[in-house]
Amino acid sequence: MTEKGEKSAAATKRIYELCDVGHKQNRVPMVCNGKWDVLTPLAMCLTQESGDGRHLACLALNNLSIPTENKRVMALGPASKAVTFRYTPWALGIHPCHNLSKPIRPKDNKMVSFRKKKDKAEKKVDESKLDSPGATSPNEKSAPTPKAPTKPPQLDDIPALVEIMMTEKGEKSAAATKRIYELCDVGHKQNRVPMVCNGKWDVLTPLAMCLTQESGDGRHLACLALNNLSIPTENKRVMALGPASKAVIGGLCKVIAEDKQESYLCCICLMNLSFLEASIVSILEHSPVADGAKAILPIDNPNSLIRVLEKLLTNSPAVPKSGSGKSEGVRWACGLIKNLAKSEENAALFGKTQIPKCVVENIRATTAPPSRWTSNSLEDFSLFVILNLAQWPISKEALIDAGATNVVKPIMNEGDLQGLKATMACAFLGAPWDAFPENGIPASKAVSELMTNIIEKKGKDGQYAYGVFKLYTATKAYRDLAIAAKKADTGGGESNTKALGVPSAVALQLQVVSDLTIAAVDDAEGGSKYVPDAMSAEYCVGAIEALLPTIMQPASDARKSVQSEKACREVCQMLLTYADISGTSSAAKVSAKAAAAEIKAGTGVARPILEIAHDLWTQYRKREGQPLDQFISQERGVEVDESGPLDFLPCVNSNGDSSCTIM
Secondary structure, eight states: OOOOHHHHHHHHHHHHHHHSSSGGGGGHHHSSSSSSOOOHHHHHTTTOSSSHHHHHHHHHHHHTSSSSHHHHHHHSSTTHHHHHSSSTTTTSOOOTTTGGGSOOOOOOOOOOOTTOOOHHHHSSSSSGTSSSSOOOOOOOOOOOOOOSSSSSSSGGHHHHHHHHHOOOOOOHHHHHHHHHHTTTTTTGGGGHHHHHSSSSOOOOHHHHHHTSSSSSHHHHHHHHHHHTTSHHHHHHHHHHTTTTTTHHHHHHHHHEEEEEOTHHHHHHHHHHTTHHHHHHHHHHHOOOOOOOOOOGGGGGGGSSHHHHHHHHTSSOOOOOTSSSHHHHHHHHHHHHHHHHHTTTHHHHHTTTHHHHHHHHHHHHHHHOOOOGOOOTTTHHHHHHHHHTTTHHHHHHHHHTTTHHHHHHGGGOOOOSSSHHHHHHHHTTTTTHHHHHHHGGHHHEEEEEEHHHHHTTOOTTTTTTTTTTSSSHHHHHHHHHHHHHHHHHHTOOOOOOOOGGHHHHHHHHHHHHHHHHHHHHHTTOOOOOOOOOOOHHHHHHHHHHTTTHHHTOOOOOTOOOHHHHHHHHHHHHHHHHHHHHHHOHHHHHHHHHHHHHHHHTTTTTOOHHHHHHHHHHHHHEEEEEEHOTTTTTOOOOOOOOBBBBBHHHHHHHBBOOOOOOOOO
């Protein structure tokens, strides 16, 4: 109430955070408990010249106006006059707290919302204004300029709208672009796929052209339309890899490079397209040059997408103001980078830029605890980028140089999604075993649960959905944890690896390797519903090798066990079969053969952990209908007596007597 400028905006931001989507439970107490009045100060902020404070106050009032209990207080209570009349609705044509009543349409305001229909008088063409350069007199005979339809737009109107967008500029082009946007808005989702995929027309090229307009209205509407069209899976391939992809990606990149107010919308659109994994390499390869000029590698081209994103992140304030255009651009740029960094090729490019340093700084500079990071927040995206980049060699070194390990390490104490991401990132970055809380037990449970959920094609309620993480990410994290634990053990002990080498987790590693092996062997019968990738199987073999001190731990009474003998033979044969299939890397072959040799040498003594893990693996194969003799050696010795090795003849007995006639 007493301050202005940045101090007031900072306080308003805190009020907004108290009632944002992650704190819905606070909304009614903030308005209805009678201990304080937040409405009058927020209403005062609406009159500020500073856009940040005003914008945050609008966001807060919108959130507070949603609960039914709050509506009466805000619309009819003591502060209702301040809330209702302190803000002049000059921008949108509706009251910022429109949840309280119907939209306000002021008579003196000529600006309209995107959904407001124009009056008939506004649709008439003023012929007195046809004196601009290139204008055609009404008396001259020439082809009439197509007019945007005045009825609600239909798909059949698209050809005429496209022609206007391609041939006209200014208001006419913006009006046609608006009609295209209305055809694919939230009320017309069913039109999005036909507009892009039916082959009758091309709406992408005209929309991409509109991105280069100086007029903010046409550019803004084109960004909105492209965002809506980029949502369906069917459209992503056409937009990112089709004939118009160069124009679409180039137009979006140009808006970001010019730091227009629609930059964040362009980042969101590119992020939508990057959910198609087949497109992530081609999107980051965008490196425009003049017509006829020699191609330039993206890393060497200041106008390439990767350099544009780097510039956006490096030129942003150390702590961008929440809700500002700059902060939104940085946030969604990090969301785009999160998807693009899933490729090793792309990660190598990112490792040669300042982007790894920037995302580490985003985490270091935040004042919010990880428990308050919302999905798709700047911190959430930045930690995801660190996780994805940490998996690949070049970008991993860049993160280490930026001090990522020390920044991410404290987040491991969180028991939620952020803690899981931090745990896997620290494993990739080579953090020592003593850096993982509680001797690595929470890390082991979280990562093994993630592997199980991925294989069973499910997510975890309140944390992540299926598809957010890849199996190779989870298996690599488990392997790196196993390697860190083994390094911490001295003298071949198992005090640290026992946190990871629990039977259920070991069985899961065996399952992944065997599923890939069965899928790769031509004469194998059966198979898993989930066929893992080659990298995941390789990481599981590495984890098994690192955990052998625990897996092969003998029983305390040094007894013999038929089940242990069977488990040793079958697991050994499975690893050798895996080593022989085509496509297995040389490092994986060495690891598999070394593990098989050590397991084979362990026969003769009961191995409880291996027994239980083998039993769980066998039960899984029964459920999947896989042959249980797949990895049992079929070789048989030939018994020889003084009569010679004739037992292969069915009519020869052990004494050499025969009832057969040999010709």
